[in-house]
Amino acid sequence: MLPITELHMHLEGSFEVESVIAIAQRNGIALPSFDPEVLRAKYKFADLQEFLDLYYDNIRVMRTAEDFHDLAAAYYRRAHTAGVRHAEVFFDPQTHTGNGIALEAVLEGFTAARLEAERDFGLTGGLIACFMRDRGAADAVDTIRALLPHRDLLLGVGLDSTEVGNPSYLYREAFSIAAAEGLHRVAHAGEEGSPDYVWEALDVLGVERIDHGNRALEDPELVARLVGDRIPLTVCPLSNLALHTAPPALADHPLPAMLEAGLLVSINSDDPAYFGGYVDDNFAALDEALALSPATRELLALNAIESSFALPARKEALRAEVAAAVAL
Ligand code: HPA
Ligand code: ZN
Secondary structure, eight states: OOOEEEOOBBGGGGOOHHHHHHHHHHHTOOOSOSOHHHHHTTOOOSSHHHHHHHHHHHGGGOOSHHHHHHHHHHHHHHHHHHTEEEEEEEEOHHHHHHTTOOHHHHHHHHHHHHHHHHHHHOOEEEEEEEEEGGGOHHHHHHHHHHHGGGGGGOSEEEEESOOTTSOGGGGHHHHHHHHHTTOEEEEEESSSSOHHHHHHHHHTSOOSEEEEOGGGGGOHHHHHHHHHTTOEEEEOHHHHHHTTSSOSSGGGOSHHHHHHTTOEEEEOOBSTTTTTOOHHHHHHHHHHHHOOOHHHHHHHHHHHHHHSOOOHHHHHHHHHHHHHHHHO
16 A cells, blocks of 8 residues: 545544544534434435535534544544545634634644644644635635634635535635735635636636546646646545546546546545545545556555645655555
């Protein structure tokens, strides 16, 4: 197994159903059932919105810094067993502040777990705060202003949640404030939305990386731009299957076409508790469906390192780990 750099993983999307139950019980919060099998029966999604409705509903049980710590610590433990060496992970501040939780509690819990993962596993990375498209532009601006006093705890900002109907250009002010602070910028775009969502993320928001971006393949000019500027796409195969944003068989996934086009793609888990697995599970499923060659696996590992915001020395160390694993 090659060392992995993970760039598209929502901490809230790593909330396993057993943990939802445990934290609901700890906080005295009602759930429709406390039987994991009953809750899991709802994990079938017609589209992105059906998934998001459940994801935001489950996260209501979170209350304290300890809850946020435990959620992230469980992800980092699992990521470590998957061979993840560097992880740039998303979280959705607005869903928690909307539930009456102080931003400080969220940041304190997530940051403590991140630092423990670095200390205990040598797993580096950072936190990317996502603006939720469906909360609108003004709320995104309020959110970046609230985050700025904690800027040192953040690697960057992102954009997620309901895509269609919430075009990327709307969030330009929040992204420009983030840029002025030297924060990295990424955006989910072209998951369900047309190539326009990707163009605007690049040209209006100035993002450095596109999350998903599958629909970019519909626009040859956009593909040429992404290839020419080496703009990374963070691809999430099991998410694409679960949300029907790729053909139903992984053997028909656009990954080979993306690689063929020269796109800088990496493999990621998105919301592992909801979509059937962590990043190692994504690689295993791809291997089974597409019989990835050793050269392709190495390319994907190196692409993810190049796509990351790790500092040059850390990128070199990660590349050396890949080279050492390839030589085995
Ligand atoms: N798309 C948009 N928003 C999200 C996703 C996703 O795949 N996962 C968590 N929030
Ligand atoms: Zn995502």
